[in-house]
Amino acid sequence: DTGVSQDPRHKITKRGQNVTFRCDPISEHNRLYWYRQTLGQGPEFLTYFQNEAQLEKSRLLSDRFSAERPKGSFSTLEIQRTEQGDSAMYLCASSSGTTNYYEQYFGPGTRLTVT
């Protein structure tokens, strides 16, 4: 499968714990995006990278959230001191500057449940 992959697919954690999610974009896609989707809502933008540079962060991304893309390939999203309100589906997407930045390819998502 050459599409965007995310790991883990499901994560259950207790409030106050830290969690980290990984996203592997389509090979050679230089843009990588993170979104969050809660029940009954569309995806909401969190942050995006062009290569290893984080170019924009949403106000939704509180200080407890940090994202990295150290070598311009895979990315990680860490949530520290999780809260019940962090329960959501976390989606990753990638796009290519050589074909079409506007077409974003989505991963299957990581579903986070905070108990």
Place this chain on the structure above:
Amino acid sequence: AQRVTQPEKLLSVFKGAPVELKCNYSYSGSPELFWYVQYSRQRLQLLLRHISRESIKGFTADLNKGETSFHLKKPFAQEEDSAMYYCALSGQGAQKLVFGQGTRLTINP
């Protein structure tokens, strides 16, 4: 502010009937508009983009700048069209996508 509104959370039509999923947007410049679709147990995928003016799986969408709308239409619905549909916009520079709340379309046999 960038905003996308899909007024219908649920839409149910019979097979063979016409379908129209509504989308209105708010954006101060010239946005790119998209329709994304998520079939059961599948990932979110691009259905169509306004600038390409293509018909994908029989669906079309016309950008109406005067009414700030980008409604999705299909003349004859098929059962395989049942899915969650999201309207989205992107500003110049192809950065983030702003999504609407989505419309769940059900095609009844």
